[in-house]
Amino acid sequence: MRLRKGANLFITLFLCIGAVLSFFPIYLAIINSVKTQGEMFASFTALPTKLHFENYSQAFSKINLLSSTLNSVIVSVIGIGGIIFCAALAGYKLSRTSGRLSAAIFSLFIASMLVPFHSIMIPLTRMAKALHVSGSTYGLAVIYIGLGVNMAIFLYHGFVKSIPRELEEAARIDGCGEFQTFFRIIFPLLLPITVTIAILDFLWIWNDFLLPLLMLTDSTKYTLILSTNTLFGEYNKEWSLILAALVLTALPVIVIYGFFQKFIMQGIAEGAIKG
């Protein structure tokens, strides 16, 4: 669209100011994380004169970076894998089966998408205790599967409609069983929506705070976000240390974002429009 020069200039200016504001807190966190406390309080906005990485080494050990990142990875991988496995099976079959039972089960899944997490967190903690899944990284991952399948089923259910039935029939004639047909023929075809689901769930699980806070008590089991939260409470005024920890926590996601930008944005747009 052609715009007049004035309008174009205004838009550029607006976007540039917005971009600066958008990046400002991240910039501040990064530059101040490599300053000493004294240098920091002299000026927060000035660039550091010398790089002090001791904040990082301190933060590195205070938030148990390696083990808490590993915990986050375990929870995300099992959680996402489980959601995809369970939801692909169910979403596919529910989409292909007509009848009252299938419709009822599907509606039940979908209706529960409106239940806010905060409405179930109390009975959920009881349930987790009763099933002995609270306090463990793996248990936490399993809970994410339970909370995440409904959305994924919804997305799979919609996507399956675009896959021709003839493919399954052909596989059936060639002697494939139902599950074999699913895993050999259908599941690979679901890849685009699987990627979308994996991305949406990764952003959710990796960055989630409240569920780990409720479920985990042993600090060796903490996820990355939870470790950083504890640090914030304990070292309230040691800003250089805290900022280093914040940067360490935010960095992995930003790096991943750098690599998968296109897919992430596509995933969000697709998830929203189909959801």
Place this chain on the structure above:
Amino acid sequence: MPVKRYKSVVSLLAFVAPAFIIYSLFLLIPTIGGMYYSFTDWNGLNRNYSFIGLGNFIEALREDPDFVHALLFTLKYVLFMIVLQNVFALVLAVFIETKTRTKGFFRTIFFMPNMISTIISAFMWTFVFSQVLPQLAEKTAASFLDQLWIGDPSVSFYSIIIVSLWNGVGYMMIIYLAALQGVPQSLKEAAVIDGASPFQTFRKVTMPMITHAVTICFFLTLNGAFKVFEVVYGLTGGGPGRSTQVITMNIYEEAFSNNFRYGYASAKSVILFVIILLFTFIQIGVMKRKEVEA
């Protein structure tokens, strides 16, 4: 026939079972359980508890000024977020869309904060509000920067809004951008040839074509805003006092840190659920009608 039908039911259940079992345990049963507890005076520990009917609900709405305050505070937050988040996201999306060469750059920058966990964002901004801005105010004599950003409840409401927007606008912007990309270029060109100004083109051609995205973004914002927790938890902790407490924090406190009144806290969470349902249905109802008109 019956054998075939029986077989198809079995195969359906076989496919659905893994999802359904795990979903029942961690979502369905807790949902039902929460509703059940909300009518009891259970404290989470005792084996014995009694049914008290609507007692919890009446107490929450009539005799609990903290809860009512949290409720109103959340409503105000939801209102601000729905308007501001969508206006900013849409304006950014439309502006970015006009920049063919720098589109990718701006999209990346504006979306980046969304990658950072909400609680981490809140901590980053705590640093900005409590340390950087006061110092900047001192150095530049820009007195409006010198506020009790976190300590004064009337100001910290806006601090909470700022952080929420910083964190959330990018997400909605992506959805709007995707919708804008779906608007056929030829339609816009036709409008321009017919003599429409860019603003008219936007209002008469683009807007009607992206109403579905507006509906989705309103829905997402509404839903997310009612559930706000991390931003407030990280920024003000609900304080000073309970002045910036939101519903979810009030429930959390009631159940886990205050008095372990599980039944009572469950009733509050049922109230939250009902409010979200109500608002969602109203919103979708209104927006759908608009979509049909367009």
